[in-house]
Amino acid sequence: MGLKHRWEFEESARRLCSTETREIDLSASGQLNIALIFLGPYALGMSNLGFLTVHKSMSLFPGIGVERFFFPLEDGIPFPPPYYSFETHRPLGDFHILAFSLSFEDSFDKFPALFSALGIPINAEKRKSRLPLLLAGGAAVASNPRALSRVFDILVTGEAEPILFEMLSRFMKNGLSPDLVADLPGVWVPSQTFSPNPIVKVHDVSSDPAFSHIVSSQNIFGGAALIEVMRGCPRACSFCLARKIYFPPRAVSMLKLMEHFENHPQFSEWGLVAPSLFDHPEITSILEFLAQQKIRLRNSSAKWEKLTVKNLELLRACGVTGLTLAPETGSIRLGKEMGKVLQHEFFFDTLEKIVFQGFSSIKLYFMLGVPSETFEDLDETLSLIEKVKDIEKGRLASLVVSFSGFVPKWGTPWQDAPAPELSELKRRFRYVKNYLQKFAGNLRARFESPKDIVRQAYLAKVGPEFAEELEKEAFEWNAKNQLKKTPPMEADF
Known part of the structure; x- marks a missing residue:
């Protein structure tokens, strides 16, 4: 230099x-x-x-x-x-x-x-x-x-x-x-x-949660302070490492979190860190406390099946304007194999509630190239996206659909599944991209690089x-x- x-x-x-x-x-x-x-x-x-x-x-x-x-x-x-x-x-x-x-x-x-x-x-x-x-x-x-x-x-x-x-x-x-x-x-x-x-x-997260002892206004949470509210995940998605690496799941108690927030009054914005935040057993009480204290949340990721009307109202009270959901697929069959149980009517009803509560943006995550996936499964995913467009009717300022690729990793139920070939990934991404081109307005589609996905799959298993x-x-x-x-x-x- x-x-x-x-x-x-x-x-x-x-x-x-x-x-x-x-x-x-x-x-x-x-x-x-x-x-x-x-x-x-x-x-x-x-x-x-x-x-x-x-x-x-x-x-x-x-x-x-x-x-x-x-x-x-x-x-x-x-x-x-x-x-x-x-x-x-x-x-x-x-x-x-x-x-x-x-x-x-x-x-x-x-x-x-x-x-x-x-x-x-x-x-x-x-x-x-x-x-x-x-x-x-x-x-x-x-x-x-x-x-x-x-x-x-x-x-x-x-x-x-x-x-x-x-x-x-x-x-x-x-x-x-x-x-x-x-x-x-x-x-x-x-x-x-x-x-x-x-x-x-394993660390006793309940008595000693991790938090940001240095808070920078340039962090990706917009300068919010961070605290870990749960380590590990109670779910067992076929492709995800969280359960293997951080087992058993451990939640920080509501009382411990209240104590921490009260001891740090200089921070009015917080990010709650957890692999599956809405699986915290006291999440509604936590949101109620934050809303009462007028603390703003910098979180967006949520489990759609846990988004009751009350939780949505509390999120809005904490200043949350956008939500990120991860159905991963629109196929009920494939969802079961992935460990992501998808009930279409419940999912669409939740989306209607999200829009009604005044959230301005929604991001949906999907995964392509998973084991046993067919083009019929892709069609079901595209149909789900089209239904989401019908529900929101342009009321959202932003609707983002993001597509990643399957990467088999050691310690997951799908660790021995073959990684998708580059040509096949490109073919599936192209199929989805061509279909989504017909949507105008607020819908944006984002695709992970197929080459990056193949490289990740190699690095995840190389010896x-x-x-x-x-x-x-x-x-x-x-x-x-x-x-x-x-x-x-x-x-x-």
């Missing part, structure tokens, strides 16, 4: 830093220095409670300095290497531990550029220096840790809160050897064992051999860019 680019990076970082409200003091330097890395833009990282929770725990640990790193800092504005931390703009090579928060598999494709810039071999077996120590956790790691088993020294395949304090304590007392933490539940040291540790420890692919890409990327590398540091404790 030349002087001009570095100055631009530092200016962008300072500007974003000025948008933050912080609940704790941050320590950027300590006996042990950790770079907490989010492979996505700042706005997305500061909306990720997993990333924020780990950052808070590390920041509160005595003797540890932790700084954030976003790659890229801002969406669509890449900065060339070498790369620098968000807070003090230190080179990444100056840190003892590089800790990656990985929520999505597509972030794996950023490894070649990042590792090349650092001058660190991607394959752990080829790294001569024991520093920096490379650590990764997050939903993408829990989903398919084998893909990263030859890349990282330590993989956290379970929840971080129950083990993070003990892990940091051992590092502070005894040095940075992966072997020191190999026995911790939910921690896998691939150099020590062939398979991940099946024993994990340890993935390191060889990344090595090749890093070599090619390095040859093209002729990088000025940031040298890795040696241990000083």
Whole structure:
């Protein structure tokens, strides 16, 4: 990164830093220095409670300095290497531990550029220096840790809160050897064992819910503070990982949430974080409290079958103007196989109530390419969309229908189902797109890239051999860019 680019990076970082409200003091330097890395833009990282929770725990640990790193800092504005931390703009090579928060598999494709810039071999077996120590956790790691088993020294395949304090304590007392933490539940040291540790420890969300200790006006929730109200999902959709990764489902009590809101009066807008918010057993009472306190909600995702008239009225009272629903398909047969029971009359009745209550926008999510799907199933989905148009009669300012593709993932009921071929995905997307072109007005259709879907399916199931692919890409990327590398540091404790 030349002087001009570095100055631009530092200016962008300072500007974003000025948008933050912080609940704790941050320590950027300590006996042990950790770079907490989010492979996505700042706005997305500061909306990720997993990333924020780990950052808070590390920041509160005595003797540890932790700084954030976003790659890229801002969406669509890449900065060339070498790369620098968000807070003090230190080179990444100056840190003892590089800790990656990985929520999505597509972030794996950023490894070649990042590792090349650092001058660190991607394959752990080829790294001569024991520093920096490379650590990764997050939903993408829990989903398919084998893909990263030859890349990282330590993989956290379970929840971080129950083990993070003990892990940091051992590092502070005894040095940075992966072997020191190999026995911790939910921690896998691939150099020590062939398979991940099946024993994990779950966090007591009910007494200690995750919340945003740093709130940025630039987060994707419009600057709202975030709090986790439920971890895990009681449902068992055939394609979804939430039940596997965060089992058992745990809800934060109404009383605990009230206490938290009352202790943070400086925030008038909140986002309630949960895989399935309306499956919280006290959701109506929570909404009543928020409405009484005149707290605005930044939530939109809802389970349509839980949207009673009362809940809809409370959502409107909390300032919610748009709702996101996920029927996934219009086919009753296919819905049952997906674990999404769809009763058409009930669904349409709920949509009528949503429109009547004055919501201005609705977004509907559908999934294509799932096992046993036929074009008759697609026709039923299109008929459902047409019926939605008949119900809303132009009363909505915006009606968005969004189509993604099926990605089989380990640990789900459909883990062994074949991923759809690229040509077949394109064919189905084209079929749906052509049909929807006849609708004018407020309806907009969005389609995930078929190539991205196929890539996700590959990353979700690939094994340890993935390191060889990344090595090749890093070599090619390095040859093209002729990088000025940031040298890795040696241990000083």
